[in-house]
Amino acid sequence: MAKRKTLADRLIQEIRRAERGGLTRYRLAGLSGVSESQLSRIVNGQIVPTLTTAERIVNALKLQISIGPKE
Numbered sequence: 001m002a003k004r005k006t007l008a009d010r011l012i013q014e015i016r017r018a019e020r021g022g023l024t025r026y027r028l029a030g031l032s033g034v035s036e037s038q039l040s041r042i043v044n045g046q047i048v049p050t051l052t053t054a055e056r057i058v059n060a061l062k063l064q065i066s067i068g069p070k071e
Helices: 007-019 025-032 036-043 051-060
Strands: none
Touching: 007 025, 007 036, 007 051, 025 036, 025 051, 036 051
16 A cells, blocks of 8 residues: 655645746745745755644645545
8 A cells, every 4th residue: 555645745745846837945935934944844854844834835835735534
């Protein structure tokens, strides 16, 4: 069975996708209110963002967090 991705894993994936699309961490920091250094630590797996921080990043990326039943 494949390992289920955590919220942090998905967030990292979406930040990297946005970066490949041209969004800089500097710009993401400005849009989200999360510092560039904190964004780097999240993407590098050094820290796990709080739900509040994750929500700020997700909103800046124009995405959403959803909760559903376990599969």
